[in-house]
Amino acid sequence: MQQFDQVSVIKKANIYFDGKVTSRTVLFADGTKKTLGIMLPGEYEFGTAAAELMEMLAGEMDVLLPGEIGWRTVKAGDSFQVSANSRFKLKVNTVVDYCCSYAI
Amino acid sequence: MQQFDQVSVIKKANIYFDGKVTSRTVLFADGTKKTLGIMLPGEYEFGTAAAELMEMLAGEMDVLLPGEIGWRTVKAGDSFQVSANSRFKLKVNTVVDYCCSYAI
Numbered sequence: 001m002q003q004f005d006q007v008s009v010i011k012k013a014n015i016y017f018d019g020k021v022t023s024r025t026v027l028f029a030d031g032t033k034k035t036l037g038i039m040l041p042g043e044y045e046f047g048t049a050a051a052e053l054m055e056m057l058a059g060e061m062d063v064l065l066p067g068e069i070g071w072r073t074v075k076a077g078d079s080f081q082v083s084a085n086s087r088f089k090l091k092v093n094t095v096v097d098y099c100c101s102y103a104i
Numbered sequence: 105m106q107q108f109d110q111v112s113v114i115k116k117a118n119i120y121f122d123g124k125v126t127s128r129t130v131l132f133a134d135g136t137k138k139t140l141g142i143m144l145p146g147e148y149e150f151g152t153a154a155a156e157l158m159e160m161l162a163g164e165m166d167v168l169l170p171g172e173i174g175w176r177t178v179k180a181g182d183s184f185q186v187s188a189n190s191r192f193k194l195k196v197n198t199v200v201d202y203c204c205s206y207a208i
Contacts, residue, residue, distance in 0.1 A: 001115070002114065002115060002116070003112045003113060003114045003115055003131070004112060004113045004115065005112045006110060006112075007111060007112070007113060008107050008108060008109045008110075008111070009107060009108045009111060009113055009128075009130055009140065010106065010107045011105070011106060011107060011108065011140060011161060011203060012106070012161055012162065012201060013140065013142055013161070013162070013201045015142070015162075015199060015201065018199065019142060019144045019199035020144075022126070022142045022199075022201075024113075024128050024140055026113055027107070036113065036115060036117065036128055038117055038119070038123060038126045038142070040123045040124075040144075057115060057116055057117070058116065058117070058119075095119060095122065095123035097116060097117045097119065097126075099115060
């Protein structure tokens, strides 16, 4: 799917790490939420509240998921899940464009 | 207005200047288009096709508009227009969050 239809978009961006990670929140009629975001090269750690599904739209990065020992490389077309209330680490190798879906 | 409702959002980001300028395209039922974008500190030059209205959602930058001699400082809440088929220069001082509307 190339676009989301019949949605709402919150105008103000979500801005993290001095603008190196930013996203826009997209709200769906069924009450669910996604963010469409950009990550510039660098190393980051994030924490989840709800469980998240991260879909890679462009770029490449390495991911260390909670409870895993080895880093995993993901690129455009790949996706990974992060459990609720947990932390995960990223090494962003190239500019990453992603879509994050949040469990309700 | 805090959000756009009943719109479509193109999933893939528009990425410029190695990710220092990125945006998402929002499509409206009346056929118009806007982009919601982020600019990291730096100096940029852009060219317009259609005329554009730039609204500052956050941050501060200096703008040199076509045909003007002096730079203008704009910040959150400010807006400026750029005529069609022209070029304009920006000196982005802090992370800028903006909304760009395109004439049809």
